[in-house]
Amino acid sequence: MLIQFNFENYKSYLDEVSLDLTATSYTELKDNLIEGKKKEMYMKVVSIYGANASGKSNILEAFEHMKRLVIKSLEESNKSNKMYLKRFQFSEVGKKTPALFEVFFMHKGKEYQYGFNLNEKKILSEWLYKRNFRFKKKYELVFEREGQKYNLNKDLQKANDIIEIMNEKTLLITLLSSFEVEDIKNVFDWFVETEVINFGNVTFEYIISKSLPKVDFDNEKESNRFTEFLENIDIGIKGIRKEKTSLNGHTDNGAFEKYRIYTKHLNMDTGKLEEIPLSEESSGTIKMIGLYRFILDALQKGKTLLVDEMDAKLHPLLTRYIINLFQNSDSNPKGAQLIFTTHDTNTLSNELFRRDQIWFVEKDKRGVSELFSLAEYKIDDKKVRKDASYNKDYLGGRYGAIPNIDMKVGE
Template sequence: MVAANIVAKEKELDDNNVFALDDDLKLLNRAVIYGANASGKSNLPKALSFMKWFMINSSKETQSTEKIGVEPFELSTETEAKPSFFEIVFLLDGTKYRYGFEANQKRVISEWLFYVPKTNQTRLFERVSDGNLRKIKYLSNIFKGKGIYPKTRKNALFLSVAAQFNVEIAERILDWLTKQVNIVSGLDDQDHLSYTLNSLVENNDNKSEIIQLIKKLDLGIEQIRIKGASIKTGHKKFNKQGNYVSRKFFDLDSQESEGTKKIISIAGLLIDTLKYGKVLIFDEFDARLHPLISKAIVELFNSKNTNSNNAQLIFMTDDTNLLSNKLFRRDQIWFTEKNKYGATDLYSLVEYKIPNDASFESDYIKGRYGAIPFIGDLSQILGEPDA
């Protein structure tokens, strides 16, 4: 998330949301994506999730006859037969890399890896296809992957195979991707709960921060207990006179609200991301969360006190309460909108010439930035009553 050359209304936003890697490159620690239902905003985390999985697993968890899990854009005769394109630019141990590939459901069409050791971009490898002929067009001695490409199936990535054969650069990239980048959905709490549970059971370095986060979000929880593979939440119990008499423990799964379950499920993930400067991509972020709790979580990434290692949060939401110039710079706000051909456009608020004190939420609801549903006349959908 590259920062634009702008100044926010609130100076603290510039101080807390922008961090410099060098004299030329400044990055953002948060970005939010808005859009109407069916506008395509969930396609970004879906595409990144597939890309991550394919990079890590295509060499070991697929067979030669399996189809690659890409989905072409089928609303256009121009694109329905074309391969899907994926590319990411990332920093690893202070070095910038650019990696990508093109694939259809049958095979990888092309694949490439570049890096910038000093000032100029250098190619580490480039894989190309010419009909049925597949070859490595260029393979740098730095990558040290000679002899491995013939072992790469047409439906697997060379980077994934190289990591299996202990090529150091490939191993480090996939290790970074596995440990530092998390892509989650707010609708799948159970997937995250196991991480929080393990953190509390193992008494690891994150345990105290996880418990403090849960306590401070006004859930009425005073204590956490682990019993077997389940979490018990402790609440104060009072007598008729209003005096505290004991503590009552509830089963998280069967006795707590859906919102409480979600907060506890993601607490471990949030603390781990903030503490170790990781990247968290969060679809359906606001599902089952009160707007003030959503805001409190977002603000954790907006403070040098709680985000000293420049963790990055990218989230998709419909909660317009967060759409504020006190929370975000214009280059941190993105929108998705489908054009008349059914394709999704992704664009930033920084593209609009608006004053820094503009009411982002009000203007968005009014349709000034697009990316909202245009609802037809619903008054006649049930028809006229019978005479």
């Protein structure tokens, strides 16, 4: 479970920003929350709105960048003299200031604070702390790093010899991931398991659209669950038929598929069911099928899923369907989380979201992106009411974070 993500000086973000999934004291829609170990409440779903090029996608890209470094910094440090990093380029401060990435999260009943500072040449500092639940808000040292100097807890002392020869472009968490130390393994595994998918990436969308979802069609329960999902997202689908392929059953991207899937539709004249290949369904249905394995995996394992441009090619009711899968305790008993960027104001509703679940991004006059939640936004020094028309007020410009359109263009 993600509790908070902080970052600074990455792409359009110069100043430190924080995406905080800790719930406020607001009383509305309590079913939208997950209860933590010490009765703290956290959000199941967070939606991020903003104009094109405002920096919405950069939030998810910042997390993905952090994840890639955690998993691959050792591998990448041997390939190049410089570390891949995109700091804010439109000021001298941005070019000279280190970038920061930090997360607070819970995994397997343990709560951690992990982060690092870096520039293109090296890791400047790195830290990992674990919460001690016997106290209200106390975090205990797992390790700290300043340059190439380290402070380790007793469980990591055995790693001293290998740390001494570690290069300055490698994260300590990456190096230690092969050690059988519970806290290190928990942190590393959480990053591996937390998915970031980007439907603004044409290549990614093409690849998943050409692949069947990872469903064990030999397992009747899994096969039936997938059929039910298809029927829920597309009222025209009345079932599926599975056909085993030959050894030559390869897809366009070269992957071998054990089955071909055909969807069944009702012939309005004969009343009989007609079949078409799954690949011939609408782009919206194909996208939902691509999302299926990510959604199911998150719900079954209580994972965090981040989706950029989730509403692209989806009807608003399909977007709402996905949100409800995460917010409903029956379909989400393990407290999975969904964080997504969107332009779909149909979901910007007080019937669907609490004020602390709604976040906005906008750029200031310097071209710097700012992130803020509706819960902290004030109009005439007054907070937004829970019965406000969020989508109408947003489109009317009351919350900012909308395109600045010159209506005189073309006159």
